[in-house]
Amino acid sequence: MPAAETVHQIAVPVPLRKSFDYLGPGNLLPGVRVVVPFGPRRLTGVVLSTGPANTGHRLRPIIRVLDSEPVLDSWILRLLLWAAEYHHHPVGEVLAAGLPVKLRSGEAAAEPRGIRIYRASPDPAAEALDALSGAPAQQRLHRALSREGWHTWPELTEASGCGRHVLRALLKRGLAETRVRLPQITPLPDVEAIRLNPEQEQAANHIVESLGTFRTCLLQGITGSGKTEVYLVAAREAIARGSQVLFLVPEISLTPQLIARVRGYLGDNVRCLHSGMSAQERYETWWLARAGRISAVLGTRSAIFTPLQNPGLIVVDEEHDQSYKQQDGFRYHARNLAIKLASLKDIPVVLGSATPSLESLHNAREGRHRFLQLSERFGAATVPEIRVIDSGIHPPRNGLTDPLLQAIGRRLDRGEQTIIYVNRRGYAPVVHCYQCGWQAACNHCSARLVYHRDSARFRCHLCGHKEPAGAHCPQCAATLFLGGAGTQRLEQALYGRFPGARLCRLDRDEAGTAEKLHSRLERIREGTVDIVIGTQLITKGHDFPRVTLVGVVNADQGLFSVDFRGSEFLLQELLQVAGRSGRARTAGEVFIQTAHPKHPCIMKLLDHDYMGFADTELDERRLAGYPPFAHLALFRAEAREAGDALSVLERVRRSGEQILRQEEIEGVEILPPVPSPVERRAGRYRLQLMVRSRHRGPLHRLLGMLSVRMESGRSGKSVRWSLDVDPMEMV
Ligand SMILES: [Zn+2]
Numbered sequence: 001m002p003a004a005e006t007v008h009q010i011a012v013p014v015p016l017r018k019s020f021d022y023l024g025p026g027n028l029l030p031g032v033r034v035v036v037p038f039g040p041r042r043l044t045g046v047v048l049s050t051g052p053a054n055t056g057h058r059l060r061p062i063i064r065v066l067d068s069e070p071v072l073d074s075w076i077l078r079l080l081l082w083a084a085e086y087h088h089h090p091v092g093e094v095l096a097a098g099l100p101v102k103l104r105s106g107e108a109a110a111e112p113r114g115i116r117i118y119r120a121s122p123d124p125a126a127e128a129l130d131a132l133s134g135a136p137a138q139q140r141l142h143r144a145l146s147r148e149g150w151h152t153w154p155e156l157t158e159a160s161g162c163g164r165h166v167l168r169a170l171l172k173r174g175l176a177e178t179r180v181r182l183p184q185i186t187p188l189p190d191v192e193a194i195r196l197n198p199e200q201e202q203a204a205n206h207i208v209e210s211l212g213t214f215r216t217c218l219l220q221g222i223t224g225s226g227k228t229e230v231y232l233v234a235a236r237e238a239i240a241r242g243s244q245v246l247f248l249v250p251e252i253s254l255t256p257q258l259i260a261r262v263r264g265y266l267g268d269n270v271r272c273l274h275s276g277m278s279a280q281e282r283y284e285t286w287w288l289a290r291a292g293r294i295s296a297v298l299g300t301r302s303a304i305f306t307p308l309q310n311p312g313l314i315v316v317d318e319e320h321d322q323s324y325k326q327q328d329g330f331r332y333h334a335r336n337l338a339i340k341l342a343s344l345k346d347i348p349v350v351l352g353s354a355t356p357s358l359e360s361l362h363n364a365r366e367g368r369h370r371f372l373q374l375s376e377r378f379g380a381a382t383v384p385e386i387r388v389i390d391s392g393i394h395p396p397r398n399g400l401t402d403p404l405l406q407a408i409g410r411r412l413d414r415g416e417q418t419i420i421y422v423n424r425r426g427y428a429p430v431v432h433c434y435q436c437g438w439q440a441a442c443n444h445c446s447a448r449l450v451y452h453r454d455s456a457r458f459r460c461h462l463c464g465h466k467e468p469a470g471a472h473c474p475q476c477a478a479t480l481f482l483g484g485a486g487t488q489r490l491e492q493a494l495y496g497r498f499p500g501a502r503l504c505r506l507d508r509d510e511a512g513t514a515e516k517l518h519s520r521l522e523r524i525r526e527g528t529v530d531i532v533i534g535t536q537l538i539t540k541g542h543d544f545p546r547v548t549l550v551g552v553v554n555a556d557q558g559l560f561s562v563d564f565r566g567s568e569f570l571l572q573e574l575l576q577v578a579g580r581s582g583r584a585r586t587a588g589e590v591f592i593q594t595a596h597p598k599h600p601c602i603m604k605l606l607d608h609d610y611m612g613f614a615d616t617e618l619d620e621r622r623l624a625g626y627p628p629f630a631h632l633a634l635f636r637a638e639a640r641e642a643g644d645a646l647s648v649l650e651r652v653r654r655s656g657e658q659i660l661r662q663e664e665i666e667g668v669e670i671l672p673p674v675p676s677p678v679e680r681r682a683g684r685y686r687l688q689l690m691v692r693s694r695h696r697g698p699l700h701r702l703l704g705m706l707s708v709r710m711e712s713g714r715s716g717k718s719v720r721w722s723l724d725v726d727p728m729e730m731v
């Protein structure tokens, strides 16, 4: 290494909100990784700048330079630095989040050696083929392998939902073959143009006209109105002009159907990026995107950090979805970063949703976003009819009311499918003893234990705690009361009522892996299931053409939420699940069981009137001083002793008030610390403190100084504290 004489500012992955000075060679560019000594450790950091030292301390030299050219290119580095500043999060941790895992640990950013590809053997042994009929997973994978051309493992696992052991079995039986190939850029496939209706065409034209300029478009359209067609037409045009497309979707929507549809129209050069991929697969996609060897990335939240060589268009589908917000560590929001990225690169970003977030709707109404609406259902499909069942008049038994059961019976007679939607897994969410008042509650959390019948256990859905469950009270031996209905109880009740019906339960206990989920979804689509009992897993992305009835078993949970966004989230969720009904040729029905049929939220739901709901809700938020009319930040603290967490938040409050006075910052309100809605979780007490302002500027001035002051003070090892800028959930 040449003489180390120049001072560099290095972002080091430690929880401190600053960079560190090191000595190194003079020619280091920002975005290059270096290995530096940090206390007794060696860490992989990133060069931020070169310039005079911040302190007079004797500086330590850089141990090793890892890259000859920056791995964080200029615009992605700018995006990450902006995000670190905006979220007041340690810059070293933010930059690490922007790199593939392999590069965080200091591995070389080398060209991938090539990618293993597979196809079905052209001349398999007849007996091996026959044996497939007894192995449904192998059959699914073989079907995926039999499609035209060679396929990568991520493509195959996405299409089939199978694990690698299934592939190994097929290779062993001589039903599949493999080789290694280097990724190639392939031209756009020849496909028949998608025929758009006039509204879709107008929206697509608007996006295409915006290519090359920064613009945020909010594309609102009910389920089935054909938003995806609009994205695809605009994306194809962006690719045809030589740029790349970033397509973000919620984790749960990244289905084989969507992937196949996008690849069918945009070509095999579309790569996926999601948490189910291995570190090597993610690294390959990162490398190929950066080298300009792929035309589009279809990915979940963290795909926002993909360093596309020449991005031309960003799509954020289901922009209201809560999974875009990272809920721990570096708490970024992928939608907001997408807008920032579009402004840095001067390109358009499309936010799509049937039920846009109130933030985005407000921005559209204020003229900051261009508002594009699709009001008709695409093709021949019709809007489902929503009915309310008053559970005061029709008391449910095992969670189900008579009108809903009768409607299910009619579907069974006609050979149509029903979805029963419930937000709770397990059998009974409320268990107590009428004799002595005992309740099944978690010892580690402020939460009830849920009775799971299949495993005969009580389970805590917050911390995972399990204990054996019996039918009798552990204190007085009386028979326990099992209240409420989770997926298991509904399944049992439906089985009792309709013994001949084919049931399928879709919750995290039953379909926890991608493989299990895919095989069940396929059975539903094939029509070998009559009634689906499911949680949120069934609400998004899937198209079930035979479903003509959706029953929402318990809509009341979200009606009286302590979160000011509670009713927004509830309506988004219910409209989403209602959209599962009657998508293809047949009109659908939706039954909502509620004890509060006159609740304003339910009334708006009946009319499919999300926009009317949004108007009322926005008025209320304006009056109450909540987002989007105010900006929030939440300090959270948790500790084994509630007093320890409280004293940290009291220090936040005192220091904050002091800074406001000293710096003469006005219009910022620091609220007193309060217990979090979930007060205790996994044995730790949780408290929070809200900071609120009508204006972003003064809020961020305060947060910048306050977070640094909190970091330098001693909070004791036992207290964990964090800062969440623009929090989405108040729990
Ligand atoms: Zn008892």
Ligand SMILES: [Zn+2]
Pocket: 442, 443, 444, 445, 447, 460, 461, 462, 463, 464, 465, 682
């Ligand atoms: Zn617990």
